[in-house]
Amino acid sequence: MTAKPVRTSPPADLVTRRAASLGPTYKAFYDKPIEIVEAHGVWMFDQTGAKFLDAYNNVPVVGHSHPHVVEALASQAARLNTHTRYLHEGIVDFADRILATMPREIGHVIFTCTGSEANDLAYRVALANTGGEGFIVSEHAYHGNTLATSALSPSAGTSLVGRNVYMVPAPEPKSEASFADGVADAISRMERDGVRLAGMIADTVLSSDGIFVEPHGFLREAVELVRAKGGVFIADEVQPGHGRLGAAMWGFDAQGIVPDIVTMGKPMGNGFPLAAVAVRPELMVSFREISGYFNTFGGNPVAAAVGNAVLDVLESEALLPSAERVGAYFRAQLKDLASRHRTITSVRGLGLFIGVELDDAIVNVGAKVSNEMRERGVLVGTAGKQGNCLKIRPPLVFKEAHVDLFIEQFENVLTQELPSWQV
Incomplete structure (x- = not known):
């Protein structure tokens, strides 16, 4: 050719x-x-x-301009598009289909418009449930462009990284140190600094750091360390999710991990603004005691129709x-x-x-x-x-x-x- x-x-x-x-x-x-x-x-x-x-x-x-997705978008837009304060079966159907791809421990989904919004909300839920503020990220991570998520995104410029954010090197094949060793060191540094751990957020193949999948399950030990210290784990699936990894629908599947919170975005809508947070129900109970959450455009009927169409194509093709x-x-x-x-x-x-x-x-x-x-x-x-x-x-x-x-x-x-x- x-x-x-x-x-x-x-x-x-x-x-x-x-x-x-x-x-x-x-x-x-x-x-x-x-x-x-x-x-x-x-x-x-x-x-x-x-x-x-x-x-x-x-x-x-x-695929760009997939006919089934375009038809779903146009058809729903011609009938109705409003926010989620009204009942709409398509939105609930879409939520149920997303949750069906998740571990049984994940029971709620909250829709947003962008991955940045999803990670921002996940961050807030983690803070509310732990009472901590310290967060662990990989050293070249990208998790969004809101004020909070920019502080979690060293790839956007290390000068923006929050003082409560501790960076961990990506796996180095030639090094004897593991990713978990870096996380353990970050937790120790937090304790010396008097910072209480809230959690760790990681793109589950460290996409911005250079795409890492080996050794198999390298994130699992790191997640166990975080949980042992009272923190939560947020799996950022904006890049590795929605079947990108082939056999695994989600990157955390490939890592053998059940997250506390899952965020997703971009591919959900095949180009239409659509993102979400999937979460263990008990975490949302605690969060609701502190704050409500509403997103005017997140998960609207057109977004749900598009999201359902994307899942249709993933399955049918x-x-x-x-x-x-x-x-x-x-x-x-x-x-x-x-x-x-x-x-x-x-x-x-x-x-x-x-x-x-x-x-x-x-x-x-x-x-x-x-x-x-x-x-x-x-x-x-x-x-x-x-x-x-x-x-x-x-x-x-x-x-x-x-x-x-x-x-x-x-x-x-x-x-x-x-x-x-x-x-």
């Missing part, structure tokens, strides 16, 4: 207008931003008609087993590529969530590879504290033929562009 490099240039006037209207905080992907005007399945199209293979965007988990099969093929092809190119130092992941670590001796190697892949019509992101890990998380409708195209262009970058970067 051969694909011609795309090499389209961004529309200069739109780049200028965007900067003038939206300000400096709206950062576009890639050195040459793309004006996307249409997308279907795994393909995105710019204003010139050039197409890009989407190997990065986990929001449209069942057997996307979890497909993600497991295609993901295994993808990782095998990447490992074969690594055997021929020493720039690839590690291939990690489960299902269709894959991290490819690159040799950080090359300055800005992750950004250079992702920008060059964009020039060749393949979209991929980066992760890790040094930004040297390619972050691959395509829609779950990705197939082996799409993997072959990715591998072809990735090898072209490694053979044709890499030599000039090493000079």
